Amino acid sequence: MLNLSKPDSLYNEGMKILIYSEKTAVEKDIGWTRGGFNIGYYQNGIRKEGQKRYKSYYTHTFTYEFDNDNDTVFFAYSYPYTFTDLLGDLNKVSNDPIKSQFVTRKTLCDTLAGNKCEVLTITSR
Numbered sequence: 001m002l003n004l005s006k007p008d009s010l011y012n013e014g015m016k017i018l019i020y021s022e023k024t025a026v027e028k029d030i031g032w033t034r035g036g037f038n039i040g041y042y043q044n045g046i047r048k049e050g051q052k053r054y055k056s057y058y059t060h061t062f063t064y065e066f067d068n069d070n071d072t073v074f075f076a077y078s079y080p081y082t083f084t085d086l087l088g089d090l091n092k093v094s095n096d097p098i099k100s101q102f103v104t105r106k107t108l109c110d111t112l113a114g115n116k117c118e119v120l121t122i123t124s125r
Helices: 022-028 083-095
Strands: 017-021 033-035 037-047 056-063 073-076 103-110 116-122
Touching: 017 022, 083 103, 083 116
Parallel strands: none
Antiparallel strands: 017 033, 017 073, 037 056, 103 116
16 A cells, blocks of 8 residues: 555554455454554655655555455455444434433535435533
């Protein structure tokens, strides 16, 4: 992965990449896991344009050995948080008898994809 901007990363401290295998998810009921080896995060010498001082981009590298033939495998820098996850969390807050006393949930607008863009107001009653 190229064009990262952070000068340091937890990958330099031993953190591993997130991996999701469709076959493993079906066969073993395992979702996102950390894995890979030969993990690196370093300055790559590609210079950022328009900067007053010299600034560089960073590269994240890793090696992964595939466990299954004809599998679809996804890699992620951090745990994915989907729109479905967001709606589930908002519904939990709205349906909680204690938390819902302090939260008002309203639709601000619709996104270009037709999803509701909601606003939460958190306040005392």
